[in-house]
Amino acid sequence: MKTILIFGCGSIGNHMSFASRKLGYKVYITDINEKAMIRMKNEIFPKRYKKWDNKINLISYNNVFDLNIGFDLIIIGTPPSSHLKIFKICKSKLKFKNILIEKPLTIVENKLLNKNLFKKKKYNIYCGYNHSISKSVNFLLRYISKLSKVKYVQVHWKEGWRGIMGAHFWMKNEFSSYLGNIKEGGGSLHEHSHGLHLLFLILKKFQINLEIEKFKSKILYLKKKSKKYDQFSSFVGNKKNIIFKYETDLISEPAEKNILILSENLRIQLIFNYKKNFDAIIINKNNSQKIRLFKKTRSSEFENELKHIINSKNKVNLKSNLGVDNAISVMKIIKKVIKNAKK
Template sequence: MVSVRIFGAGSIGNHLGFACRQKGWQVELCDRDKAALERTRKDIYPGRYGAWDEAIQLTPADGLADEYRDVVIVGTPPEYHIPVALDQIRKISPKIVLIEKPLCPPSLDGVKELVETAREHECLVLVGYNHTLTRNTRAAEQLVADKTVGDVVTIDAGFREYWGGIFAAHPWLDGPKDSYLGYLSKGGGATGEHSHAINIWQHFAHLTGHGRITKVAAMHQIVRDGGVEYDQIGQMLVETESGLIGNIVQDVVTEPPEKKVKMIGTSGYIEWQVNATSDSDAVRCKSGGKPVHEQLFKKTRPDDFVGEIDHIAMLLENPKLDSPISLTRGIETMLVIEAAYEASRENRFVAIDYSRFPLSL
């Protein structure tokens, strides 16, 4: 049986714990806040999934034993992602560590050490951009592979979502000031929290043969009030190695949310969407003179994480498989975040230097 240790008893820890239990895996859920563990047992888990699962082991972080686990999942605030991952890799040497997005704060502190330590211990590190592994993504990938709309000439991506839903899922937080979300330096704000848009843009850029983002221009609308400092809107103009140009928008103000990617081709377009309806993701394709074809993919919120855990199961069997949630891809996304903030501050295009992390990239 696969053994899993999850750090963080918040929303993501519960979702991934439930997904692991659906595969029959052994789950240990840890948190430094004992009240968070109790909240999980009494409220969050049974409220979402119908009943508490007595097979889940709840462990305060200060009582954690250095026992081997196959998989470690780090669902803490971003500033603790790399320190927790490093600690676990060195102490128990798991096969896989999954770090929730974003990989780290925009300072990128600890990234090089994480890469080197993971290599030393032969540990596969992943970053939790789960939307690259959903059913609508696989459908869009097939349309791209089949050249349904010809060659892709530009890509637009946007994750626009008022973050009231995040606080509704975390009612113990009284707004952004109470967590990392209100501090861009800790990985919060629109650019960090909704970096799914950057990552899925990169995913499709790679699939269409356009390579990595090499140049970024950006503007951010920064909120500074009562000690918080976060971007509520971030907009990026990006260029890839091949010269592909596109746009990425992320915000925490749009209601109802819009989470879309649109790939414009030489003979049509492909549109990818999360939560196109209350219970479905979607892919739409307009090719030549044909009418728009729409595919809907029924889902529940827990289904958003099924593909991610299925992917981990495959990697446990074959660690050499290509992974869209690899540490390499997670670092690429962080380099875009770092460059975007610099571009916004200095009002100029910023080139990305991938040679800074040669072992991973």
Template sequence: MIPRGRRKAFVNTVRIVGAGSIGTHHAHAARQLGWSVTVTDVSEAALERMRRDLYPSRYGAWDEAITQLSPDRAQGHFDLVIIGTPPDSHVPLALAALSESPVAILIEKPLAPPAATVEQLAARAADSATRVFVGYDHVVGRAAQMIARELAAGVVGRPLTIDVEFREHWAGIFRAHPWLAGPADSYLGFSEAGGGAAGEHSHAMNLWQFFAEAAGAGRVRQVQAAMDYISTSDGAAYDRLCLLLLRTESGLLGRVVQDVVTLPAELGCKPGADAVILRRPDQEDDVRIIHKTRPDDFIDELRHIERCCRDGVPSPIDLRHGLETQRLIRAAHETARLGTRITLDLAPPEGGDGAPIRSQQHV
């Protein structure tokens, strides 16, 4: 979804909405690129926590070049607006940001709660010169991009299947959110609010869709999910396991596993590195180690956004792809609830998120 109209120069002024964990990551990434950063939050306590605790504990010291303001005091034009708040506020904040005509908007994943209406955002974005991105940053990382190039080039032939897992216990997530006592303290502990394994770890769904498209297999056509929902004594209600079987419009069948129960987390090949391993019969493995840290992911993401805005090229984190993953999250919950396999309506995604169900087949 590349907007029509004349594009403005990207001169690197950033407003970050939300002073939590993701806002802190993006503030540091933008400053590493030399950009001017303003952080706004409705909570003065959140701004202070970011300044005194979060940022220094991750990056050594607070960066005095970062401006912190309440939302009503953030004046002037910003090239990039980053929305790093809970999912139920993403669409209203993005619509408000579109009225300010920035060069780009980056919305943290998931795009919205599963049942949220996102058609208005899709329509407004399609008619705007503003680029809208959704923060599935792993697909623009160096490892995923390398795999996509190999798939597109046919180096390994046409894939017989694709399997993506994103498994991490809550403990790792809450170490990054030390002000939260547990899932019930935020949207993370509520599937209907965009939390649980399906929402929090939807990077895996998004990666599966990205690799399928890179391989020429097309969009996801059928979804069958098994979910393990739990309710806790402190009021949380979420899916701790999200298991998906996906089939594309060309017939490629594969699997996605997302959970919040696996210890230790199964992320990367080793701390500080990813690996791409090309394995062929009767040949030694071609192992490519990509050294990077989690902060590097956000720096790469912002560089990617700047390049896409400058050159006017499509992006795997464009709103169109975020809408596709949003629809898949919704369909996962629906198929688990109904005990059916769901066939998705593959109407052009630019027109909205689309009805998630065209037909149902009991299995």
């Protein structure tokens, strides 16, 4: 039986525990805050999935590093500012084959962020950009590899607080956690970095490396006392005659998460959550339109991600979209967007 250890009993910790149990994995989960463990058992999990699952092993943070188990997967599902610190502790104290660090990999200002930290790899390191391995995105990435004369690529990843706070119903508002503080990994660029990861992967297909390309960016911040976050961020650039544009916000209701690509005689759009439990790809070509639907559920998104990692045939899987190198690039892009917006 596959054995998983999860750090963080918050929103993602609950998703991952449920998805892992559905796949029949043995789950251990811990949190630095004892109250968060109790809340998971008594409130979050029963509210989301009807009742607590007794086979989930809640393990106190003080005891977790004494577990003498070779884990198939460790998941770091804690606030972004703690990800790399926990990763370093796991490296020195635990045995594992794969590690999944949630998105974003860290916060822009983290000095630990350099490739050396991820170098010596006896294990695979992934970052939680689960949308980037979904059926709809896989289809899109395959489809666009065949396109010529692409002239426009646009990604929107826009969602207001209502949906996000719904998944954190025990919090008063965004300032109750890292979400409302850019320094702790909150704000639209960090929180919605799924969209940046997708734009990065798409442009890579056209041999454009967003990490090094020039673009103009705009950020609108919201401030409250000592905290602030980017409630709207965007950038636009042009390389190889392809105009690329990214827009993200923490305002849009309903959420708007989509990709648009235009080539000389074709328009292809991926609309996430086109209707309940479906993504859609809409292709317009020669005055005709085709719509292709991709079924999913919230849990299946995480099950898909877990299977992608656990069933990976390579011992060290460098090719996955979820590979840590892509996530490092996303952090560098976030840093550049913030820096450019100051100019």
